[in-house]
Amino acid sequence: MTDAAELLARTKELLAAHSPASTDRTDFLKARFDAGLAWVHYPKGLGGLGAPRTLQAVVDAELTAAGAPDNDPRRIGIGLGMAAPTILKYGSDELKQRFLRPLWVGEEVWCQLFSEPGAGSDLAALGTRAVRDGDDWIVNGQKVWTSSAHVARWAILIARTDPDLPKHRGITYFICDMSDPGVEVRPLRQITGEAEFNEVFLTDVRIPDAHRLGEIGEGWKVAQTTLMNERVSIGGSRIPREGGMIGPIAQTWRERPELRTHDLHQRLLTLWVDAEVARLAGERLRQQLAAGQPGPEGSGMKLAFARLNQEISGLEVELRGEEGLLYDDWTMRRPELVDFTGRDAGYRYLRSKGNSIEGGTSEVLLNIVAERVLGLPSEPRNDKDVAWKDLAR
Numbered sequence: 001m002t003d004a005a006e007l008l009a010r011t012k013e014l015l016a017a018h019s020p021a022s023t024d025r026t027d028f029l030k031a032r033f034d035a036g037l038a039w040v041h042y043p044k045g046l047g048g049l050g051a052p053r054t055l056q057a058v059v060d061a062e063l064t065a066a067g068a069p070d071n072d073p074r075r076i077g078i079g080l081g082m083a084a085p086t087i088l089k090y091g092s093d094e095l096k097q098r099f100l101r102p103l104w105v106g107e108e109v110w111c112q113l114f115s116e117p118g119a120g121s122d123l124a125a126l127g128t129r130a131v132r133d134g135d136d137w138i139v140n141g142q143k144v145w146t147s148s149a150h151v152a153r154w155a156i157l158i159a160r161t162d163p164d165l166p167k168h169r170g171i172t173y174f175i176c177d178m179s180d181p182g183v184e185v186r187p188l189r190q191i192t193g194e195a196e197f198n199e200v201f202l203t204d205v206r207i208p209d210a211h212r213l214g215e216i217g218e219g220w221k222v223a224q225t226t227l228m229n230e231r232v233s234i235g236g237s238r239i240p241r242e243g244g245m246i247g248p249i250a251q252t253w254r255e256r257p258e259l260r261t262h263d264l265h266q267r268l269l270t271l272w273v274d275a276e277v278a279r280l281a282g283e284r285l286r287q288q289l290a291a292g293q294p295g296p297e298g299s300g301m302k303l304a305f306a307r308l309n310q311e312i313s314g315l316e317v318e319l320r321g322e323e324g325l326l327y328d329d330w331t332m333r334r335p336e337l338v339d340f341t342g343r344d345a346g347y348r349y350l351r352s353k354g355n356s357i358e359g360g361t362s363e364v365l366l367n368i369v370a371e372r373v374l375g376l377p378s379e380p381r382n383d384k385d386v387a388w389k390d391l392a393r
Contacts, residue, residue: 002040002051004058010049011037011062020068029071029105032063038071038104042088046100054287071106075337078148079103079110083156085229086173090213090222095175099154109336111152112230113143113176113200114223118393120145121361123158124167124220125391128202130159130174137161137174137212139182139205145358149185149198150334152178156226157207158219163389170388171219175211182206191350193330196338228298230359238286239279245309245341245348246275249316259319268319271312278304299365300373306355306362309340313349320345 018031032038033047037059042048063070073080080103087099102108119126128141139159149155155176162170176183182205187195214222242250253260253268278301285297317324327346340351356362370376383391 002049002055004055007037007040007049007051007055007058008062010035011059015063015066015068020066025069026105026107028069030101032068033101033104037063039084042100046088046096047104071104072337074339076103076106076109077338078112078152079108079154082112082226082230083110083154086156086213086222086226087175089225090173092210094210095213099175108153109148109151111146111149111155111178112226113146113149113155113157113202114226115145116142117144121364123223124171125388125393126158126160126167126171127393128157128159129163130161130172130207132161132209133206135209137172137207137209139174139176139202139207141202143200143202144197145188146185146198146200147196147338147358148336149178149200150187150195151336154178155200156213158223160388161219162217164387165217166385167383167388167391168220169217171223172216173213173219173222174207175213176202176205176207177211180205187332187334189332191353192347193332195332195334227360238282241276241279242272243279244275245312245352246272248341248345248348249312249319252316252319259321264315264319267315271308271315274304275308275312278308297373299360299368302359303362303365303369306352309348309352309355313345313352316345317349324349 014032014035014037018028020028023031029038036044036047036049038047040048040051040056040059041053043050071080084100084103087095087103091099099108103110113128114123114126116126116128126141128139128143130137130139137159139157141159143157146155155178157174157176158171159174160170161172164170178185182203184201184203185198186201188197188199189195190197249268250272281304282301285301324345326344328344340355341348360368367379371378
């Protein structure tokens with residue numbers, strides 16, 4: 001078993017052979033991946049060493065101290081947090097070798113083709129069709145709310161392959177080439193003025209069967225791996241104390257004493273404590289991940305993330321008074337990364353409204369926590385055994 005001392009030694013060897021000061025950024029990241037120091041818990045040859053996940057911090061701390069570049073995780077978060085663990089678990093050896101290195105290095109950006117206009121919270125009701133044609137699948141349909149589709153090279157996609165089966169059982173999971181001529185990406189302008197989201201139209205898109213993840217008809221099972229990892233990556237990401245949404249308002253409170261009132265003080269203290277509890281709970285969740293796959297606890301973390309962001313950003317606008325109603329720039333733009341806390345207070349307030357929708361709506365996540373964490377009875381579902389083609393739409 002690789003231990004902390006060995007990882008530290010390997011990291012020092014990497015830095016000695018590829019000095020961050022003189023090595024091209026991409027070349028350094030490739031060398032780090034090849035040395036097994038990208039994600040140490042992954043298998044050898046795939047950017048890891050089969051080491052405990054918790055030891056990644058040893059590598060990261062040493063590289064940060066040496067001024068080594070990171071792989072810009074905010075820009076490639078969907079690939080890192082969702083596509084990679086799904087490919088690792090369900091992909092063939094050829095797919096792992098083909099996709100994991102350029103994904104981690106950041107040479108190829110990924111997006112997620114899951115939600116549809118008629119299948120958001122009820123994702124299993126999706127209607128995008130994939131029909132077998134020899135060694136390929138031909139896909140037709142529409143996806144929506146696709147972050148980073150305008151810059152993505154690849155996508156993880158779920159499509160219906162058997163409409164005669166109940167909705168959860170007739171779905172298959174694929175890797176889709178976003179450069180295929182049948183893929184059309186259109187921007188969706190949001191309340192912030194930006195269009196980080198997109199709608200994607202798929203017209204006779206041809207996907208090789210070799211790009212299928214999991215067995216035919218088991219796409220829902222594969223998608224659960226993706227969704228559980230997504231919620232952990234959104235709600236359980238590692239941040240320092242006063243990181244995230246609580247940071248800007250805490251800074252404003254310290255720098256602008258003329259804005260303070262007793263009521264605002266009490267409310268800010270409550271939210272500061274809640275944010276710190278959530279941060280520590282996220283750390284515990286990451287430690288639990290070292291023992292296996294993410295579970296439904298990630299849904300609870302994502303719930304807390306959405307609630308806190310909306311309450312904190314609302315308090316920040318109130319704290320700033322008239323200033324909080326200002327907005328810096330409503331220019332239409334298509335950012336390459338999602339930044340929940342960037343720009344000004346008005347942006348943070350508006351952008352946080354999407355936190356309770358993206359990555360699973362809060363209502364759906366409450367059901368998951370109730371049923372899978374608390375063990376409460378499931379809600380009645382009359383459509384579980386009905387063929388998808390016979391469902392009312």
